[in-house]
Amino acid sequence: MRYTLRQLEVFLAAAHTENITRAAELLAMSQSAASSALKDMEQQFSIQLFDRIGKRLQLNELGRALRPQAEALLEQAKALEQGFRQHNQIGELKVGATLTIGNYIAVDITARFINQYPSARIHLNVANTATITQQVLNFDLDLGLIEGELQHPDLKVSRWREDELQIFCSPEHPLANKSKLNAKDLLAAEWILRESGSGTRQAFDRAMYDLLPDLDIRLELQHTEAIKRAVETGLGIGCLSRVSLQTAFDSGRLIPLNAPDRDFRRSFYFILHRQKYLSEGILRWLDMCKES
Incomplete structure (x- = not known):
């Protein structure tokens, strides 16, 4: 074999940090050792994996093409090493979850898993669908749990579980006592919504597609709890996953609203890079999610 796992580690760390000094720090190496490892590998095969822009390293076309294979190979090597040491240990798992899943579902799954x-060792990163997707594509995460629908040639997307959005308001809102909302009610209301790029907003826009140009969107917020608080204080009405609203409904702080002509059903999904090595930890995490 004409390359070493250490050279692959340097290559991937440099791809992640775009700087050889930071890559060396990440691997607890000297800068000169990391630089030599990368240079030796490139010279060994008469290739160049990065474009050098000052001190910044930017993956070129060849580097981008080889990165997924290097990631998968290094993951398999780590799994083999773990198997040599103790076959029943899971080790580190980097999971990304969108806000609704991360705040109301994934934390419980993490606790049961541990x-x-x-x-x-579980690292749970909570962000919107666009951010989690990019992190899975960059191999910064082992897998993602997302609310939004997407298609990408490098990602394997599989359905996990069903969910439904719910319109809601404060008990003092003029719509609180109305049994059914029609299009006129929805257009007259002021809305507090999630930001574009979130799975929740994607599902809302799909359900309200014919009214979207004329909706009065007063605020767009990134956090579910901030939206609930804004609606509770009377700033407008909102639309979020029922999973995130049940406690507020039970306490009477918020009131569900019925819009029977709107389809707010959606799905949650698993996403993995197609070239990601499925370690024992990933497989057991997926199994636990399906059982939840």
């Missing part, structure tokens, strides 16, 4: 596999 209880069942005490050696596991």
